[in-house]
Amino acid sequence: PQSVEPLIVRGQAYLRLISIAYSEHQKPGEYAGHIEKARSDFDQAVELDVKNPWAWIGKGDVQTWLKRTDEASLAYERALALDPFFDLARQRLIGLYTTQARRQAKAKQWQQSLLTLHKLLDAPVPDSWRPYQKEAFLLRSDVLLKLNRSEQALDDLSTVILIDPTHVGALVTRAHLYQARLQGRLAKDDFERACVLGSLKACNQLP
DSSP: OOOHHHHHHHHHHHHHHHHHHHHTTOOHHHHHHHHHHHHHHHHHHHHHOTTOHHHHHHHHHHHHHTTOHHHHHHHHHHHHHHOTTOHHHHHHHHHHHHHHHHHHHHTTOHHHHHHHHHHHHSSOOOGGGGGGGHHHHHHHHHHHHHTTOHHHHHHHHHHHHHHOTTOHHHHHHHHHHHHHTTOHHHHHHHHHHHHHTTOHHHHTTOO
16 A cells, blocks of 8 residues: 555556547546546555656646646646656646647637746747647747737747748748738748748749
């Protein structure tokens, strides 16, 4: 009963069963028992070893299934604080915040979405993690445009294009922003790149 590792492994097994049940379109009530058992295992693991990052990852995953975003993010952040090189915890945070911000944006909660994305994108991370944040940067540029903050949106679009030079949507949107700023040369360059990549919309903007 004082052993942490079996609790973590069993908790992960319950999480796997939950994932399988969800993929088979089972009703939440049909796998609620697995969620409760996983929660119990990871809670015990944390009580036995509060410095075990895998126990905190498990707690975060349980809270994610329960749609308790704040509690999940705190658990993932705790895992990262214990091990700054724990890639899985960082991946979980990126996915969690991006999904939450997308949901808020869909509900037209622009400010809330922006705050969520700031928590993710303004935190210091190694440059090697930027590609994993591409969708979050793209989403933030869209939210910023909705709030008429085109200058900041331009910065995020440029980051997306730096990460993925073939991203047609980002190129076309940035080109239109350059047009609005009367920066024709820059707009033309983006339209040309997007046109070469197969965007008819961009091709039609060229002389």
